[in-house]
Amino acid sequence: xxxxxxxxxxxxxxxxxxxxxxxxxxxxxxxxxxxxxxxxxxxxxxxxxxxxxxxxxxxxxxxxxxxxxxxxxxxxxxxxxxxxxxxxxxxxxxxxxxxxxxxxxxxxxxxxxxxxxxxxxxxxxxxxxxxxxxxxxxxxxxxxxxxxxxxxxxxxxxxxxxxxxxxxxxxxxxxxxxxxxxxxxxxxxxxxxxxxxxxxxxxxxxxxxxxxxxxxxxxxxxxxxxxxxxxxxxxxxxxxxxxxxxxxxxxxxxxxxxxxxxxxxxxxxxxxxxxxxxxxxxxxxxxxxxxxxxxxxxxxxxxxxxxxxxxxxxxxxxxxxxxxxxxxxxxxxxxxxxxxxxxxxxxxxxxxxxxxxxxxxxx
Numbered sequence: 542x543x544x545x546x547x548x549x550x551x552x553x554x555x556x557x558x559x560x561x562x563x564x565x566x567x568x569x570x571x572x573x574x575x576x577x578x579x580x581x582x583x584x585x586x587x588x589x590x591x592x593x594x595x596x597x598x599x600x601x602x603x604x605x606x607x608x609x610x611x612x613x614x615x616x617x618x619x620x621x622x623x624x625x626x627x628x629x630x631x632x633x634x635x636x637x638x639x640x641x642x643x644x645x646x647x648x649x650x651x652x653x654x655x656x657x658x659x660x661x662x663x664x665x666x667x668x669x670x671x672x673x674x675x676x677x678x679x680x681x682x683x684x685x686x687x688x689x690x691x692x693x694x695x696x697x698x699x700x701x702x703x704x705x706x707x708x709x710x711x712x713x714x715x716x717x718x719x720x721x722x723x724x725x726x727x728x729x730x731x732x733x734x735x736x737x738x739x740x741x742x743x744x745x746x747x748x749x750x751x752x753x754x755x756x757x758x759x760x761x762x763x764x765x766x767x768x769x770x771x772x773x774x775x776x777x778x779x780x781x782x783x784x785x786x787x788x789x790x791x792x793x794x795x796x797x798x799x800x801x802x803x804x805x806x807x808x809x810x811x812x813x814x815x816x817x818x819x820x821x822x823x824x825x826x827x828x829x830x831x832x833x834x835x836x837x838x839x840x841x842x843x844x845x846x847x848x849x850x851x852x853x854x855x856x857x858x859x860x861x862x863x864x865x866x867x868x869x870x871x872x873x874x875x876x877x878x879x880x881x882x883x884x885x886x887x888x889x890x891x892x893x894x895x896x897x898x899x900x901x902x903x904x
Contacts, residue, residue, distance in 0.1 A: 597718025
């Protein structure tokens with residue numbers, strides 16, 4: 542592919558910091574860069590209670606396991622999400638309860654969330670899709686009124702904001718991913734943020750084999766090794782130093798796409814009033830179910846794209862007994878992610894838009 546769907550920008554201090562790890566021998570989960578990255582991450586997003594983990598999936602598992610969610614519990618989750626959000630629920634022997642999406646923002650439908658609450662509901666898992674943000678005021682109100690835990694999956698929404706507050710600041714726990722195609726990356730890696738210092742202590746114990754923070758090699762509860770390495774944290778620290786620039790460039794990028802496709806029969810994911818969208822992926826819908834043809838034309842031109850996530854309720858391990866969720870299914874059938882990395886040029890975007898236009902203009 543001449544233009545990949547994503548590639549990281551590692552042109553800052555990443556190499557210098559990693560070499561420092563190698564030179565000093567601190568390469569595993571003990572080392573100064575782990576705490577430095579945690580502190581810098583928390584300061585950037587105004588999230589004071591953070592601990593790093595090995596990837597975004599283990600961040601979700603730490604959140605769910607550390608909150609004590611398990612057998613007999615139901616967790617409400619959007620069907621239109623990456624499967625890790627759902628697997629973390631099922632992996633705790635809890636039951637994922639799927640809700641539909643909104644046709645404009647593509648975020649979880651709060652009205653459907655309220656309809657799906659039962660006496661067994663323990664938590665709502667709000668997934669902020671593709672850099673947008675769910676309606677967190679309404680979801681937080683629902684959680685309060687029904688006595689539910691609220692978890693935010695911010696894997697795709699680093700730096701996004703709702704009514705001025707960062708995604709991740711509304712729930713009891715929030716999770717982040719730093720996979721290689723995320724807005725900031727550590728290669729693999731993740732972060733868990735908690736509402737309080739006491740809750741963070743519980744989560745940090747869970748991600749560290751359940752070991753007591755005060756009694757050496759005493760394992761006081763169930764836990765796992767989900768720790769981040771010092772090398773990964775070194776990359777993360779260098780990335781956070783440039784995070785504002787990455788976000789600015791991605792927001793400029795979506796402006797180029799919108800202008801280049803202004804009169805084409807496509808629809809972009811909406812950015813409603815009160816939401817600051819960071820556009821992890823610039824995503825659009827094609828009219829007349831033309832997505833497959835557009836994606837093939839782009840691939841033939843050397844441009845990589847991705848489909849939207851297949852709704853989880855349609856996957857083999859989850860589809861038994863599931864009712865249709867028409868909005869999520871429609872979005873997944875017509876949508877795609879376009880190249881979205883901050884180093885793309887305006888000429889790249891015009892080339893991509895030209896391919897899309899020519900394909901959509903074909904009889």
